[in-house]
Amino acid sequence: MSSxxxxxxxxxVLEGAKPLDVGIPAQVFTTRASMPYEVRVCGAAPGLVTGGDGLSYHVAHGLDVLDWAETVFIPGYRAPDRDDPPPAVVDALRAAHAGGARLAAISTGAFALAATGLLDGRRATTHWHYTRALMEKHPLIRVDENVLFVDESSVLTSAGAASGIDLCLxxxxxDIGVAASNHAARRLVAAPYRSGGQAQFVPRSVSEPLGERFAATREWALHxxxxxxxxKVLARHAAVSPRTLSRRFVEDTGYTPMQWVTRARVDAARELLERSERSVEQIAADVGLGxxxxxxxxxxxVLGTTPSxxxxTFSQGE
Incomplete structure (x- = not known):
């Protein structure tokens, strides 16, 4: 047992907090044998917090928990374009960040993070319905409305609720490697990895569910x-022309088909490096990188490091 x-x-949890946004980080980082995390849920003060969608939350901790935390999640909340977080919350978030904490906003939680000024001059995103409001309220932020999440190192933001899962993964x-992330994804019955650059909302002018078809092709390719x-091989499986596959694939994933295949191969190599004793040469052959x-x-x-x-860093035997 590791010490x-x-x-x-x-x-x-802020006033008007959205239930799914609160539940995602609490569920993903839940304290269990396979997850080396401790999660504490807090509010502006201990006690009852009125949430959105008819739910309320009884939180055990106040803002002092932010001094303890290494990562702080800010779930989305109702009417973020009208209601600013309390000054004490803004101050506590700034102090946590100054103390080295990583701040991660889910959906409209980006508005609370923006209120700290820590997003000024940086890229950020939020739920597509509120991107325009975030631009208008905080013009110094470079709002990207066409991504699932943005990682600016110590401050991270994500789009609507489901993309909070992508951000957490x-x-x-x-933090702890692709094998652990994939394990968590399986536990959540979620996609193991979606690029942060994937579009939030892709308008389609055709009735055929191309996105679903390509999801099947991606799953087929992963095996x-x-x-x-x-x-050509991927297009044949998807039953579309290579040109159509290339265009729609980028809309669905943020990558060209072959960029996606390369990253999938790198991810497969990462998991083998973490979980096996196979040599780098053997792993390269196993995952199709030659x-x-x-x-x-x-x-x-892709990662800015070497396989060794x-x-x-991530070997489970360490």
């Missing part, structure tokens, strides 16, 4: 990463 201290996560991947996969040199090249491009350094 490594648990990572500390706070979920800050993204954080997990960076064949070690095989030759090119644009040689260790090619795997190292893509690791450096990654294994030392």
């Amino acid at each position: 490594t201290p648990l990572r500390r996560v706070a979920v800050l 993204h954080i997990l991947r960076g 064949r990463l070690g095989e030759p996969l090119n644009l 040689t260790g040199a090619n795997l190292r090249l893509h690791f450096q491009h 350094e990654y294994r030392r």
